[in-house]
Amino acid sequence: MDADVAPLVRRDDEDRVAVLTLDSPANRNALSRRLLADLRDRLAEVAQDESVHAVLLRSSHRVFCAGADLKEAATVDMTEQARAIVDVQRRIAALPVPVVARLDGPVRAGGIGLVASADVVVCRDDVGFALTEVRLGLAAATISIPLRHRLTPRSAADWFLTGRVFTAAEARAQGLVTHVADEAGMDATVGAVLDDLRAGARQGLTAAKQIxxxxLLASFERDGEAMARMSGELFHSDLAQEQMAAALRR
Structure with a gap:
């Protein structure tokens, strides 16, 4: 396939596990229109595949996701983009089978929404996270929906308001991450989680995930549109556009 039309999210199946790989290294897996559309399509395929017991969401390279695509943010309708992020997060949460996120490198801003929407998260011990939106005149609006279901109120206030980098250990302590492993132990830790999910009957897995x-799904229905509108308004503000342009120049 020509590189210009190659999918930015690949699917490979491994013994009843659909492995979805974010593969947009040029922008560190930023949440561009193409990547979001590809991820939506792969999730829709998996939702209809009754042979699958679990999904593994990972990156083809070290950075898991850099958040919003700031280059696109200057030229596209960011309210529609925010709706697409809400939709992808909702699809992850609504998928019939569990979603396991594997984090081998940094996660920023909107990428943390993908992590929070997953059911199980395995993270390398040297991974850093940051909700950097506030430093650009933005807010973690669309991703606040899953994050507020995972985090303690105090940790949410800390990370949303300061934009500071927090560690894998902090992420685990506050409910964002399930397991932490060193680089040498990541394969074994992820493998053990997937083997446990393979051992479950699909009917049991789907019922447990519904419960x-x-x-969380009710929150997406209730708050998704309002958060998308807020996000779009902030992205299109003069201040945010100036801050994003400055960030791209650095």
Whole structure:
């Protein structure tokens, strides 16, 4: 396939696990229109595949996701982009089977929404996270929906308001991450999680996920549009456009 039309999210199946790989190294897997559309399409495929017991969401390179695509943010309708982010997060949470996120490198801003929407998160011990939106005159609006279901109120206030980098250990302590492993132990830790999910009957897995995510899905329905509108307004503000342009120049 020509590189210009190659998918930015690949799917490979491994013994009843659909492995979805974010593969947009040029912009560190930023949430561009193409990447979001590809991820939506792969999730839709998996939702209809009754042979799948779990999904593994990972990156083809060290950075898991850099957040919003700031270059696109200057030229596209960011309210529609925010709606697409809400939709992808909702699809992850609503997928019939569990989603395991594997984090081998940094996660920023909107990428943390993908992590929070997953059911199980395995993270390398040297990974750093940051909700950098506030430093650009933005807010973690669309991703606040899953994050507020995972985090303690105090940790959410800390990370949303300061924009500081926080560690894998902090992320685990505050409910964002499930397991932390060193680089040498990542394959074994992820493998153990997937083997446990393979051992479950699909009917049991789907019923358990419905129970666990009922409140989160209700929040997407209730708050998704309002958060998308807020996000779009902030992205299109003069201040945010100036801050993003300055960030791109650095």
């Amino acid at each position: 666990l995510n009922a409140d």
